Amino acid sequence: MAPLNNEKNQLFLGLFIHSIKLGELQYLRDAAVCVDKSGKIVAVESEYDQKKAEEKLYPTLGWSASDVAVTKAKDGQFFFPGFIDTHIHAPQYPNAGIFGKSTLLDWLNTYTFPMEASLSSLPKARRVYTRCVRQTLAHGTTTAVYYATIHVPSTNLLADLCLSMGQRAFVGRVCMDHIGPDYYLDESPAQSLAATRETIDHIRGIDASFALVSPILTPRFAPACSREAMTALGKLHRETGIPIQTHISENKDEIELVRDTFPEAASYADVYDAHGLLGAHTILAHAIHLSDAEADLVASRGSKVSHCPTSNSALTSGEARVRWLLEKGIAVGLGTDVSGGYSPSMLLAARHAALVSNHLAMPLGKWADVPAAERERAKLSVEEVLHLATRGSAEVVGLSDKIGGFEVGMEWDAQLIGLGLVDETPGEDDMTDHGNVDIFGWEGWENRVAKWVYNGDDRNVKKVWVRGRLVHERA
Amino acid sequence: MAPLNNEKNQLFLGLFIHSIKLGELQYLRDAAVCVDKSGKIVAVESEYDQKKAEEKLYPTLGWSASDVAVTKAKDGQFFFPGFIDTHIHAPQYPNAGIFGKSTLLDWLNTYTFPMEASLSSLPKARRVYTRCVRQTLAHGTTTAVYYATIHVPSTNLLADLCLSMGQRAFVGRVCMDHIGPDYYLDESPAQSLAATRETIDHIRGIDASFALVSPILTPRFAPACSREAMTALGKLHRETGIPIQTHISENKDEIELVRDTFPEAASYADVYDAHGLLGAHTILAHAIHLSDAEADLVASRGSKVSHCPTSNSALTSGEARVRWLLEKGIAVGLGTDVSGGYSPSMLLAARHAALVSNHLAMPLGKWADVPAAERERAKLSVEEVLHLATRGSAEVVGLSDKIGGFEVGMEWDAQLIGLGLVDETPGEDDMTDHGNVDIFGWEGWENRVAKWVYNGDDRNVKKVWVRGRLVHERA
Numbered sequence: 001m002a003p004l005n006n007e008k009n010q011l012f013l014g015l016f017i018h019s020i021k022l023g024e025l026q027y028l029r030d031a032a033v034c035v036d037k038s039g040k041i042v043a044v045e046s047e048y049d050q051k052k053a054e055e056k057l058y059p060t061l062g063w064s065a066s067d068v069a070v071t072k073a074k075d076g077q078f079f080f081p082g083f084i085d086t087h088i089h090a091p092q093y094p095n096a097g098i099f100g101k102s103t104l105l106d107w108l109n110t111y112t113f114p115m116e117a118s119l120s121s122l123p124k125a126r127r128v129y130t131r132c133v134r135q136t137l138a139h140g141t142t143t144a145v146y147y148a149t150i151h152v153p154s155t156n157l158l159a160d161l162c163l164s165m166g167q168r169a170f171v172g173r174v175c176m177d178h179i180g181p182d183y184y185l186d187e188s189p190a191q192s193l194a195a196t197r198e199t200i201d202h203i204r205g206i207d208a209s210f211a212l213v214s215p216i217l218t219p220r221f222a223p224a225c226s227r228e229a230m231t232a233l234g235k236l237h238r239e240t241g242i243p244i245q246t247h248i249s250e251n252k253d254e255i256e257l258v259r260d261t262f263p264e265a266a267s268y269a270d271v272y273d274a275h276g277l278l279g280a281h282t283i284l285a286h287a288i289h290l291s292d293a294e295a296d297l298v299a300s301r302g303s304k305v306s307h308c309p310t311s312n313s314a315l316t317s318g319e320a321r322v323r324w325l326l327e328k329g330i331a332v333g334l335g336t337d338v339s340g341g342y343s344p345s346m347l348l349a350a351r352h353a354a355l356v357s358n359h360l361a362m363p364l365g366k367w368a369d370v371p372a373a374e375r376e377r378a379k380l381s382v383e384e385v386l387h388l389a390t391r392g393s394a395e396v397v398g399l400s401d402k403i404g405g406f407e408v409g410m411e412w413d414a415q416l417i418g419l420g421l422v423d424e425t426p427g428e429d430d431m432t433d434h435g436n437v438d439i440f441g442w443e444g445w446e447n448r449v450a451k452w453v454y455n456g457d458d459r460n461v462k463k464v465w466v467r468g469r470l471v472h473e474r475a
Numbered sequence: 476m477a478p479l480n481n482e483k484n485q486l487f488l489g490l491f492i493h494s495i496k497l498g499e500l501q502y503l504r505d506a507a508v509c510v511d512k513s514g515k516i517v518a519v520e521s522e523y524d525q526k527k528a529e530e531k532l533y534p535t536l537g538w539s540a541s542d543v544a545v546t547k548a549k550d551g552q553f554f555f556p557g558f559i560d561t562h563i564h565a566p567q568y569p570n571a572g573i574f575g576k577s578t579l580l581d582w583l584n585t586y587t588f589p590m591e592a593s594l595s596s597l598p599k600a601r602r603v604y605t606r607c608v609r610q611t612l613a614h615g616t617t618t619a620v621y622y623a624t625i626h627v628p629s630t631n632l633l634a635d636l637c638l639s640m641g642q643r644a645f646v647g648r649v650c651m652d653h654i655g656p657d658y659y660l661d662e663s664p665a666q667s668l669a670a671t672r673e674t675i676d677h678i679r680g681i682d683a684s685f686a687l688v689s690p691i692l693t694p695r696f697a698p699a700c701s702r703e704a705m706t707a708l709g710k711l712h713r714e715t716g717i718p719i720q721t722h723i724s725e726n727k728d729e730i731e732l733v734r735d736t737f738p739e740a741a742s743y744a745d746v747y748d749a750h751g752l753l754g755a756h757t758i759l760a761h762a763i764h765l766s767d768a769e770a771d772l773v774a775s776r777g778s779k780v781s782h783c784p785t786s787n788s789a790l791t792s793g794e795a796r797v798r799w800l801l802e803k804g805i806a807v808g809l810g811t812d813v814s815g816g817y818s819p820s821m822l823l824a825a826r827h828a829a830l831v832s833n834h835l836a837m838p839l840g841k842w843a844d845v846p847a848a849e850r851e852r853a854k855l856s857v858e859e860v861l862h863l864a865t866r867g868s869a870e871v872v873g874l875s876d877k878i879g880g881f882e883v884g885m886e887w888d889a890q891l892i893g894l895g896l897v898d899e900t901p902g903e904d905d906m907t908d909h910g911n912v913d914i915f916g917w918e919g920w921e922n923r924v925a926k927w928v929y930n931g932d933d934r935n936v937k938k939v940w941v942r943g944r945l946v947h948e949r950a
Binding site for chain 2: 135361422423425438457
């Protein structure tokens with residue numbers, strides 16, 4: 001069962017907005033984007049209507065009009081690249097919003113491990129994973145990097161669901177054979193590795209070239225993994241090229257636990273490095289409290305960071321210094337980190353990336369003695385956080401040549417966004433239900449995008465495509 | 476035109492949740508609440524169904540069943556007190572989400588004053604205010620404390636709209652006759668006062684007893700007001716008892732501006748105190764950077780604080796120390812502060828009150844040297860922020876005997892909240908659109924409320940009543 005080609009070639013017409021570099025959105029007005037049956041973008045042209053596309057583009061592409069499906073953005077709508085969630089725990093989805101006043105280590109024991117352990121039940125896993133994939137798609141997430149659980153059958157089911165529902169995904173069976181609860185732990189390093197291989201084989205069986213769904217090696221976080229297991233995973237990575245995801249430096253107590261558990265290591269980052277897990281295909285979630293030396297090590301290895309601001313605020317973890325990471329030369333993308341983060345929305349993660357950067361810049365903060373101009377540099381703009389959610393995340397997952405923007409040669413992973421227009425002459429009983437982005441008509445597109453980032457939700461996501469296939473549509 | 480009585484008495488049945496003290500929600504299960512035609516709660520009983528209410532309560536109340544309208548919460552729904560937004564700028568509603576990287580003073584000049592000035596146009600004011608009142612009602616805000624603009628006619632229109640749409644409101648014509656843009660400033664202290672009186676007279680004309688809509692004296696903030704204007708407003712307050720709203724200590728540059736403008740004053744709070752504006756009926760928005768002495772002064776005067784966390788994060792203003800204010804003995808409620816805050820949702824303000832309190836508690840923060848236990852005390856729980864949004868805000872607006880809870884003698888300002896149940900056996904194409912609160916069925920009510928606080932939106936607000944009148948309903 002491999003992802004099928006689409007029945008027709010496709011022409012998309014209207015306004016296209018995407019990030020072309022950190023802080024700069026490009027607005028392609030009255031544009032035409034052609035997508036072939038394999039889902040690949042084969043033409044991007046501005047100031048084109050359907051007639052012009054038929055006359056000028058179809059002949060070059062060898063297309064005939066009868067073999068082309070046309071989708072036009074309505075007035076007030078725009079196409080935007082699909083969001084790429086670089087860190088989300090699918091089995092924790094039912095716990096979204098449930099974390100009390102906990103912080104990482106007690107949160108794991110109180111809420112997370114019991115929920116994950118219960119996903120050994122396949123019917124429960126089907127219910128939870130179906131809803132999780134459905135909801136992330138509905139929020140415009142076209143690619144998700146999933147942690148599953150330690151259970152092979154339900155992890156494989158998650159991969160099946162992503163494939164059938166059409167979401168591009170990295171699916172990781174969780175490896176944890178060291179520190180963890182008795183009721184939820186791999187039996188041994190060998191069993192941990194064997195189970196990991198089982199899921200890899202399963203995914204190879206359903207999507208041989210990993211065109212849509214790929215396995216990802218998933219040592220939970222350093223303290224949860226034995227040295228043997230990490231060494232074996234590092235070896236497997238070198239043999240197969242399969243990417244790696246894990247956590248780093250999320251919480252002060254966690255960092256102390258790492259120090260106590262691996263007294264031989266120079267730092268948290270060094271634990272991964274020593275076991276061959278810190279490479280150019282490694283996604284590190286959080287990276288809040290990295291030292292300068294650790295950040296330099298991460299940068300030198302080419303490892304990537306998944307910034308999860310919603311989670312970091314919710315679990316009182318800290319404020320990651322995104323500008324600082326970027327200036328170290330580290331690629332940074334965004335993650336929802338459900339259910340440390342309470343929402344599957346990547347638009348919310350982008351919004352929170354801006355808000356948390358504001359908290360970093362507050363004069364009462366840790367930078368109280370830093371001059372205002374220097375503090376202000378920490379702040380991330382709307383344009384910057386949208387870059388992180390698309391291009392930045394694409395780089396983090398190693399697909400920057402394929403997704404995250406509208407360019408010839410890339411694949412059509414996109415969302416159609418619609419914003420609501422407030423009635424010109426309202427009656428007192430007027431109640432248009434178009435979500436919470438209220439456009440009055442005088443706003444320029446820069447301000448409309450800002451309104452979307454701050455008040456948008458799944459109601460604004462009208463259609464979603466992955467590799468050219470329509471995977472979500474809102475009536 | 477005074478608020479009319481309802482045609483029938485009303486019986487509400489089902490689960491009622493309200494705060495009974497800071498941090499403690501009460502769950503009234505299978506309860507009955509009786510509301511008379513004037514909108515007053517006349518009975519609250521647990522473990523009652525309709526039959527029992529008819530048999531035991533109606534005779535006591537002198538009700539006959541034919542004269543009672545019955546509303547039952549469905550399974551999974553609950554009644555909650557309406558939210559009380561203690562600080563919202565209605566004319567800034569169209570700017571929600573538009574603030575870039577600005578902070579208070581440049582935000583005022585770049586975005587806010589031009590928008591407010593444009594509301595001199597009555598058709599524009601009608602469109603903006605109708606949408607603002609409609610949207611706040613749709614988000615469960617039954618009482619709003621509004622800043623309008625300096626314009627009398629459009630301020631009066633806002634009062635008219637609140638009355639006709641049924642929202643309990645305090646409506647303030649903005650006084651600013653000192654520092655401000657040439658194009659948007661009162662002409663003189665005398666004109667500022669006369670215009671204020673005009674709006675008071677108008678509101679007295681449409682709602683003589685201020686049963687639903689009340690005027691509120693609104694010196695914008697100290698630097699915008701001359702000493703003469705503030706003195707006159709203080710005098711007017713003493714003569715009429717009409718409450719006061721203003722801003723305090725939101726931003727470091729603002730505080731410097733106050734210091735430069737009022738060199739004779741000991742502090743920002745002292746400016747208001749010296750002009751007779753710091754009393755038990757004064758609402759102070761923000762109060763982020765108060766000194767100990769200022770907080771003590773505010774407490775001794777009995778003035779109240781409107782905490783606006785969404786705004787404070789958006790404009791990089793700071794992290795208000797709510798626990799500290801409460802321990803000073805100051806009443807604290809919540810405000811959306813649209814459009815410093817980007818959303819009209821008080822549920823979001825409550826959520827952000829919790830998140831911002833987490834930022835206060837972060838070990839990298841200004842309290843880096845403070846022991847963990849002390850830092851953790853800053854954190855506000857779900858139960859605490861819901862208290863602030865209802866009971867706390869009721870105290871701030873001086874109506875704690877009337878609204879904010881379900882008690883005999885209070886008025887029926889309430890919302891019916893519905894949470895969505897995820898299908899038991901999902902199909903791949905299942906897409907129930909019930910908003911973003913996904914209930915799986917195994918969650919207890921404490922966790923359901925947490926899910927609502929973190930992922931709820933206007934889709935969960937099924938019905939809204941003010942003084943017993945149904946003012947919003949979602950199909």
